[in-house]
């Protein structure tokens with residue numbers, strides 16, 4: 001079935017034959033908690049003949065999302081603890097997150113910000129809130145990099161993006177802008193000349209971090225959208241979430257990392273899945289992740305190697321958790337944050 005618009009309700013998923021009728025009640029309850037959206041591109045990628053399809057698993061809701069474990073948290077990476085004004089997260093001295101928008105073209109079932117994104121989430125910054133956020137960046141001259149995330153910042157219209165870019169252009173101490181996005185994969189036609197022109201309005205160095213988790217997401221249209229951005233002068237890096245049933249396999253991860261490099265995207269982060277509510281069916285152990293990362297080493301080019309990291313709950317930032325970086329003690333892992341402080345992290 002070909003859809004022309006995004007699917008956003010369990011009823012639409014049923015009509016598109018992506019769920020069975022007996023799942024409807026449970027998924028209505030899921031939909032009351034967490035937003036649903038699958039773009040036509042994502043729907044076309046799903047293999048309905050495969051009940052374990054890794055694309056469907058990422059985007060089609062599951063009754064397992066109704067199970068929340070005691071380790072899970074509404075704000076698993078601790079954004080709120082480091083938010084001085086609405087829309088800003090200032091965790092590290094030299095960089096901030098600017099979350100101008102809290103909607104996405106798709107809603108990933110494992111999202112670490114699932115309590116904040118979506119139509120019922122924190123919304124889009126008003127002009128006044130955006131000005132307050134820009135003013136915070138203006139007043140803190142140690143901020144060298146602004147990371148535009150959300151939500152997905154590339155859902156903003158070129159006109160609104162250009163306005164934000166011009167606001168940042170006037171802040172001399174900001175040298176780097178980085179966009180985190182899924183748009184080139186899930187809505188590739190949105191990466192057009194108008195959007196690229198908007199991203200150039202700051203005159204700053206612009207990086208784009210693409211979120212993709214399986215090589216099948218890197219379609220010819222997605223690769224063409226990324227090529228338009230790289231050719232426009234925006235270096236690209238990747239971010240991938242390690243997910244049970246999606247990419248917890250050395251061959252799948254190898255194909256994905258190679259697809260990135262073939263598209264001139266440097267593999268950057270491989271994220272251990274966060275402790276987001278209702279996502280335990282996606283999680284695997286740190287020991288399993290370390291084995292997968294070790295399997296990549298030696299089998300594929302050094303260019304293809306991502307850095308395996310986790311976000312320490314409570315807002316302590318990222319820790320590298322390759323086999324030599326995360327120690328197991330007393331049934332838990334001991335991980336270090338960027339200040340050298342150690343934290344305990346559950347094995348699963």
Ligand code: SF4
Nearest residue numbers: 104107108111151182
């Ligand atoms: S695109 Fe990013 S922010 Fe949006 S639902 Fe997916 S993981 Fe979450």
